Amino acid sequence: MPQSVPSDHLLLEFSLLKFDGMTRIVAALGDELATRAPALPGANTPYGILNHCLGMMRRWSSTVNRGIEIHRDRDAEFTQVGPVAELLARAAGVREEFMTDVLSVDPAAAPVFVPEGREAFWAATTNGVLLHVFEELCQHLGQLEITRDILIANAENHQP
Secondary structure (H helix, E strand, O other): OOOOOOOOOHHHHHHHHHHHHHHHHHHHHHHHHHOOOOOOOOOOOHHHHHHHHHHHHHHHHHHHHHOOOOOOOHHHHHHOOOOHHHHHHHHHHHHHHHHHHHHOOOOOOOOOOOOOOOOHHHHOOHHHHHHHHHHHHHHHHHHHHHHHHHHHHHHHOOOO
């Protein structure tokens, strides 16, 4: 059973709302459309977008905020494919791990490991890092919504 979000963690709740919206889109698209990219230069598949967010969330919540290394291959996140059911099962696990990470740190504390070249204003606290994750989830949800719309329109018009 999923953890509930404490009422004083509004940013976590907003982040999970965006994340849950992404998982619903990928689930609704199914294996065929979720693993297809629009015929646009550099376009990503819905599967790849969600898969990337799984790695991004864990990197920032665990490696950066807690110092627990999460290995990832960022470039491969966008190109990996497989059954949507498996991706959604991993997403459910990442959602729980993300919540555990966020709820186990003091929001005002400094992150344990901040990658070089990051803006000090948001990387100074674990809550700032969570704000960055929220920003990324919003951006990728929008990307996923546009990608979905293109794929559905093309499928309805029988285009690749």
